[in-house]
Amino acid sequence: xxxxxxxxxxxxxxxxxxxxxxxxxxxxxxxxxxxxxxxxxxxxxxxxxxxxxxxxxxxxxxxxxxxxxxxxxxxxxxxxxxxxxxxxxxxxxxxxxxxxxxxxxxxxxxxx
Amino acid sequence: xxxxxxxxxxxxxxxxxxxxxxxxxxxxxxxxxxxxxxxxxxxxxxxxxxxxxxxxxxxxxxxxxxxxxxxxxxxxxxxxxxxxxxxxxxxxxxxxxxxxxxxxxxxxxxx
Numbered sequence: 001x002x003x004x005x006x007x008x009x010x011x012x013x014x015x016x017x018x019x020x021x022x023x024x025x026x027x028x029x030x031x032x033x034x035x036x037x038x039x040x041x042x043x044x045x046x047x048x049x050x051x052x053x054x055x056x057x058x059x060x061x062x063x064x065x066x067x068x069x070x071x072x073x074x075x076x077x078x079x080x081x082x083x084x085x086x087x088x089x090x091x092x093x094x095x096x097x098x099x100x101x102x103x104x105x106x107x108x109x110x111x112x
Numbered sequence: 113x114x115x116x117x118x119x120x121x122x123x124x125x126x127x128x129x130x131x132x133x134x135x136x137x138x139x140x141x142x143x144x145x146x147x148x149x150x151x152x153x154x155x156x157x158x159x160x161x162x163x164x165x166x167x168x169x170x171x172x173x174x175x176x177x178x179x180x181x182x183x184x185x186x187x188x189x190x191x192x193x194x195x196x197x198x199x200x201x202x203x204x205x206x207x208x209x210x211x212x213x214x215x216x217x218x219x220x221x222x223x
Contacts, residue, residue: 004155031209033210033211040215041215042116042201042213042214042215042216043156043201043211043213044213045210045211048210050209058210090155090156092156092211094209099144099146099161099163099205099209099211100146100158100161101158101211102158103148103155103156103157104155105154105155106154106155
């Protein structure tokens with residue numbers, strides 16, 4: 001897993017509440033990513049970061065925001081959780097040279 | 113934009129059978145191609161990769177060849193084991209360090 005951890009690993013929350021997921025990496029990778037995994041869709045990119053305080057939207061960014069104040073941490077926030085955001089969320093990182101991304105273990109989020 | 117299409121599953125095989133998972137891609141440039149594997153309850157891990165045309169990636173008995181003329185990167189293994197049961201994802205990346213994934217193929221190998 002190249003030193004990537006995610007917290008929490010499981011979370012159940014109610015519709016309308018804010019939720020923050022944390023990704024932490026120990027390899028000093030420059031690029032970090034948040035994906036969601038849903039049946040039949042593979043992994044879809046939510047947001048990514050190409051450096052501290054440098055972030056950009058992915059293909060499914062509506063309802064999500066991110067922040068990266070330190071190289072090692074990348075936070076994903078659901079401003080007001082909806083049932084459609086029930087999913088498994090994966091964080092990934094890469095140093096860039098080989099394009100290979102290293103993935104965290106995932107966070108299973110259920111919005112009731 | 114970039115996209116990846118891989119064969120739909122699920123695929124169920126017996127041990128020692130031959131496995132092929134088809135993957136084709138659409139890209140504007142010259143992407144790097146990857147196969148990732150996800151074992152139950154885990155995150156994705158890189159299985160193999162190829163960075164230019166005619167490259168063959170290989171790992172753990174799996175192989176895939178980057179075919180530019182057919183825009184394909186099919187995954188093969190000659191003799192599967194129960195431990196190969198997993199979800200397999202084909203993916204590509206161009207200059208921007210973002211990955212585009214296929215939908216995934218679930219493979220179950222029975223003893």
